[in-house]
Amino acid sequence: MITFDYPGFLLLIALLPPFIFLRHFWKGRGGRLSFSFTIWEKEVFKPGIYITKFILFSGSFSLWFGILLLMVANASPSIVTREKIYMTRGIDIMFVLDESPSMAGKDFLPNNRFEAAKDVIKMFVLGRDHDPVGLVSFGEHAVLRVPIGLDYEHFLEHLKDLQLMELGNGTAMGMGIAVACLHLDKSTAKEKIIILLTDGDNNAGEIIPESAAYIAAAMGIKIYAVGLGGTGEVPLEFKDPETGRIYRGMYESSYNEEILKELSDITNGRFFQALSPGSLDTVLSSIDSLERTEKRTRLNIKTKPIHRELILIGFILILYDFFLKKWIFREVL
């Protein structure tokens, strides 16, 4: 947005049209030499110098536009930017996402569980306002994908690149929670939460989920555990990222509801069950509404004067006209 310190001086622009008229259209203007080139009431000599005329027009246009810029600059314009400054620290949100092969279960049509989970995480993050987010994924091992931070762009990029089975064939849920806790340790946030999305039972890793949950509880981290899919047989289809082979089959789905409940109970969080894409959305939005803090913000107004740029451009345009006409076209006057 542009503001002017002396907007009254913009009124001087009203001088331009009369001057343009006088200079280019007034019948009695000077600067013209009387020279007969018409046949009375019959014919006028009209030279076909269209390119020349166009170049001359560009010169005159830059002259008047340059003057306009100078007059605008005279009103002392500046660009005002308003930046929203958050006075309060947001909630740290660490997503812990299962990427074991069972997440390929196709009961979240049209997607599989994994893609559905990624989609809702994306929606969730885009809905947050200045809350640092991070991402841990686990299979046989657990790895920090994105450290806690406000760089949503970076977060979403990495979330998109996440693939099934990259971390082996297993469900190290406990490790996932532990890694998340480890990386939340340095955080200065008052409130930290882990959102765990899984569809299986802990079957790998050196740390069992319960002990990881106790660590989290000790650090004041809440765990929201989301169980994906129902019980029963689900069709399965995924591509092994290493060999590129496509696996298909049926899979007896069953996640350990008990453990997830326990995890959330230990850390004062909550357990949710998401059987369908719709219910997953609801689950995430309820977490979203549970974890809201009041944010104090203020507007930081920055003004950047731009008169210098305008003067410079105007000056160059006027000189362009000058050199074009006086030097290139050798204008007599």
Added chain:
Amino acid sequence: MSARPDSFLLFFILIPVLFVLVKRYWRGRSDLAAIGGKWRSGLLMDVFFIKWFFSSLFFILFVIFSILALAEFTGSGRITTESSSGIDIVFTVDISGSMLGTDIYPSRLKRSVDMISALIENLPEERFGLVVFKGSGIRIIPITEDFSAISSALPYLGPEMFSSAGSNLEDGIFTALNSFTAGEERKKIILLFTDGESLSGSTSMSAEYAKDRDINIIIIGTGTDSGVELYTKSGEPVLDEAGEIVVSRLNSMLLRNLSYADNITYLDISAPSVLSDSLTIINQQLESAVVFDQKETHYRFFLSVAVLFLFLYISVRIFPWKNTF
């Protein structure tokens, strides 16, 4: 005092302007005699001289006053303060092949990594990000308080991280500039580790952009002026087209030139005080709730006069002097 003394260089434009005006006078006389006719040449010459004299005078005055307006003479300033609540530092590391040069022990890259670790340890309260660049820049770690994330990434820095030849400093700086997140009043610093070898991309744009956004850049030059022969990991020398072993040198000239902008500082990694110097700069940013005075400049007076002369210049032409032209 002029806030933009470099504007005075524009006075050189007066030389071609005067040249053109004087030439116009002599040629204008002969042109007028040819078209206007000899029977009234006396009158034409009189009118032409008067019109030429005044329009030239007014145009020259316009040029002079425009330049004075651009020079922005400063008056009494008003002081504004800016508070900040911490620092975001983005470490930007050149990982081109030349960074493996061993003229700095153990290697340019390793020493840079060590320095980053040391800085992180010394600044426990701040947030950090990590960007590496070769042919293009890549954000490895976004700005985060979780410095263990950076610490764990540091050992893996090296030319083999991704394949894109060259050393595009501009893209590196831009990637770093875009790593900063909005919404907080934190000071922003880019710590750039590079040997300045075979850089591509124009850096002036990014420097200007950084200045606009109040981002400070500390350039740490890694390497020595004498340079070192480059070897691949397997110990074979890197050869150029002529079959000579490539010698990589620190291009300190280029990096020092960059630091003429007042938001850019240049430090040499081989200097013993490099760590403390950079810490000092960082802490200065942190402690001084930066005070800068935005001075009112007197450009408007000069600009108004310049515009007035421009209108007079145009009016001289418009006015049909002695009904002649």
Added chain:
Amino acid sequence: MNNLELFSRIKNLPLVSSKLVDGFLAGNYRSVFKGPGLEFDEVREYSDSDDSRFIDWNVSSRLGSPYTKTFREERELVLFLIIDVSASLRTGTGKVRKKDAAAILSSLLAFSAVHNNDRVGAVFFTDRIEKWVPPRKGKKQVFRLVEDMMDIKPGGRGSDLGHAIRTVYESLHRRGICVVISDFRVPPVWRELALLGKKHDVIALKITDPSDFNFPVSGLIELKDPETGATIFGSGRFRKFRREYREFWETNDIFWKRECLRRGVHTLSVSTEDDPVKELLKYFSSRRTR
């Protein structure tokens, strides 16, 4: 050239014009312009001194004694000048304007006529009739004409030659010689010229200027047409501009000559650069030899 200079030059013209008359106008005037020739007056009784060739045998046989025809010197001619004083003649790149050249030429013609004891009249026109000077004899009349030419402040700017010719055609009953002195930057007047040519001898005298065909090589300058006030960019720097300019006016000139000749109107172009006396002499001598 200011009016004073011009006037002093015109004052010296009688001498030149007498040369013009002495050289070939006397006697040849009529043969150049086909003229009415000798005019029959009356018959009277033949005396010995009379030329026997002129005996009117019809009358002699009827009356029984020789009678001879007598002839009167042919009736004095009227030289009528149709002079363009439009704004386009107030230009020119040489030492004299077209208007000055027109003044010199018309005075020269007027002096010649007066020398020959003919009557001379004139009409000054722009887009209207500015002044009408009825034909009279005598040097006084010439000076009056010259003065009018100097002092005339035209009310109009354009040049409506057709209107002027029609007026002359309607008001001039006696057969005479009409000279149209103009730059011929006028709307087509061929019909009027043809009409006038039926009654009088017509000479179209075109005043030209070197800049009529060759635009001077010069820098950019805005040109204002003195008649219409229209503006163009005169860019004599560009060959294309100069070529188009020359083509435009040369075409116009060729067309003018052709159309005049087709209607039995003699044409003569006199440039402001040339000596008008020489040009006139040259013209008349070339006419005579034809």
